[in-house]
Amino acid sequence: MDSELTFKSGLKDVLPTTFGYIGIGLAFGIVGKTSGLSILAILMMSLMVYAGSLQFVIAGMLAANSPILGIVFAGFLINLRFMLMSTSMAQYFKKESLLQNILLGSLLTDETFALGMNKINYTDRKLNPVWLHTANIISYLVWAAASVVGGLIGNLIPDPNRLGVDFALVAMFIGLLYLQVISDRSKKLSLQLSVILFVLVAFYISLMFMSSNFAILLVTVLGCLFGMVLERWK
Structure with missing residues (x-):
């Protein structure tokens, strides 16, 4: 690119x-x-x-x-x-x-x-x-x-x-x-990897309770919130 x-x-x-x-x-x-x-x-x-x-x-x-x-x-x-x-x-x-x-x-x-x-x-x-x-x-x-x-x-x-x-x-x-x-x-590698790991775990767990389509929406929002909180905390 x-x-x-x-x-x-x-x-x-x-x-x-x-x-x-x-x-x-x-x-x-x-x-x-x-x-x-x-x-x-x-x-x-x-x-x-x-x-x-x-x-x-x-x-x-x-x-x-x-x-x-x-x-x-x-x-x-x-x-x-x-x-x-x-x-x-x-x-x-x-x-x-x-x-x-x-x-x-x-x-x-x-x-x-x-x-x-x-x-x-x-x-x-x-x-x-x-x-x-x-x-x-x-x-x-x-x-x-x-x-x-x-x-x-x-x-x-x-x-x-x-x-x-x-x-x-x-x-x-x-x-x-x-x-x-x-x-x-613009973002530290550790922050990005932390968010990726959170999303993977959250999506895996959410699939136990809901369909994949709902899980994608829920985990997308949760991932954004997690990343925002983690960035401000660090």
Whole structure:
């Protein structure tokens, strides 16, 4: 990464993350096809829903003939975390118009959010629409294309997990976390590692009592509070 906030820089920064999109997009296309979805339905879901984990859930619920209201409610719960991420990202676009913020937030993903939080370590904690639009749109197009390709080859690969594609996003987030830790010089390494350890333990414990979607929201808030208290105490 560098300190530039241009189209070229956004393209360069987002390209490594697209490998995660390709892996999981292929997996979704395969799952969608085996669940009875057409190639057009797979494409439209990727373009209109554009939420990796949710799309897997929707494909399974459609195959099980679940009611529409149940699918909508599941989507609301699974994607509730984006309210937290969008709120955090919005502070870097206070001078932009409401429409600009809506456009930026509409295509924001876990990956581009993590990418943006890492980028501010190189830009004096600044972002601009050009850079984020580039990252968002490239990710959007790669995801849609990968899901269609997965749908086309869905009958050829009955079990995509045997190829390890289900670990692609996990590996990508590990890489983004590592980059965040080594590049953020505004926080001590001991503080960052303490927060990471707290989040891991808290998430593990919370999974014993609630679903993973609620656990993500709860632990995100708790992790922020823990980090804030720890930083002030030190």
